[in-house]
Amino acid sequence: MTLLSVRNLRVTFPTRQGTFEAVRGVSFDLGRERLGVVGESGSGKSMTGRAILGLVRPPGRVTADRMELDGQSILNLPERRMRRIRGRRISMVMQDPKFSLNPVMTVGDQIMEAYRLHAGGAKHAARDKALEMLRAVQIRDPERVMAAYPHEVSGGMGQRIMIAMMLAPDPEILIADEPTSALDVSVRTEVLNIMDRLVRDRGMGLIFISHDLNLVAQFCDRVLIMYAGRIVETLAAKDLHQARHPYTQGLLNSLPRLDAPQDRLPVLQRQDAWREGDTITQSLDTEFPGGL
């Protein structure tokens, strides 16, 4: 079942040198799956996520042939209507918890505020929900964390708090923009496990934006590879290492590997043809190649 359907999404910004196209005709469908979006900085992957949530500020412009959530268009909705979708039905987790949490509010108050904004209800009900969410993201001592301020918790815990806050209203889609880049490897595994469980248990759709190819190959079901604002290749995550697009291959080759030492790393030779040209789409046997 398709949760989100996007066709020919474009994001443009006027500049003194003319119009800059950050996203140039992106199309994809998201089901109840883990969809990875990979690319270098400036490839438009974050901007795609922001466009879906209506977070592109003027003078930036978003256009699309179609952008539908459960069959209803969410393209350029008035801010008031968008606010009822944002958070409640589509949520976003950003890269660094340091900049996403309010430093002068306790963790508990922030989660409760976010929840009551969307679901309403009494304060004590929101408190119970906040505690439940903190437990769901494997925080062992939720009572203490509720009363803590953001600077009193570690980066990994901050990111889990962000996830708890985003999940309290039970969204259908979570957009995670580099959710683990600021975390240590050991904490990273924990945070990924939490998101993985949410996709499986609640049937949530996850858009996982990352620059880490190997991580995406291991964590996601399906991967979109973006270059210069376009999707250049779509394939099942497990087949990432059999990628056919020279850009994807180039990215994979430029990574140093512990198991295959080499004197020099191959350097990516960019080609203008990658900016245009067709998307290589792998024919997928099943709708969800990773299996859910």
Added chain:
Amino acid sequence: MLTVENLNVWFGHPPDRVDAVQDASFTVPQGESFGLVGESGSGKSTILRAIAGLIDTWSGTIAVAGKPQSARKRDRAFFKTVQMVFQDPYASLHPRHSVDAVLSETLRLQGMDDIDRRIARLLDDVGLGRGFCFRYPHQLSGGQRQRVAIARALAAEPRLLLLDEPTSALDVSVQAEILNLLADLRAEHGLTYVMVSHDLAVVGHMCDRLAVMQAGRIVEVMGVTALRQGTAQQEYTRQLIAASRGYARA
């Protein structure tokens, strides 16, 4: 080239004193590339900053080229021998100084002559070319900025280069270019590297030996072959290697 013995580094005063590094010892011979790995807060960058003279609250021995260094004052010869490249090229270059200004200031501070010719050489060395001379940092990409930062470090013609996560702010394709550049420069100039990274694959690629740190202590010093084959002695190192191999679904 570099000897570190029983190094302790602390911040603050009791009762709030934090012991960031405790009893760290290692030596790096001339021409070697040595890695420091560990999670954030393990003290790896702190060691580097203590060696560079950016922290003065330490005890123990730091000797560069056989010469013990004091915590407070470093002489001119030290800064001619040791230079550092920082993690974030967006933060380590002055936004309103052109490449030419950055390099000529450094060269003048080092008491060099023939500055214009040297700037051209430095830019060639880091693969930028003379055309970049009058650009400002905002006119450069992340990789180009890190090249300028490397050129600045090379201006003093140092023998020991301290690299603090030199590629972690860069895309993987740009990371490959910078790692290749660093390898070439080491071979050409006979440099010694001490490199801090959280990425074991990068350290495995660049270094001959490495120290694994946890909570301020060095838990293990190992060769890169042991890292590759996963034959670490300590449980913590094995966990770190396993975690860095990627994500295994629970």
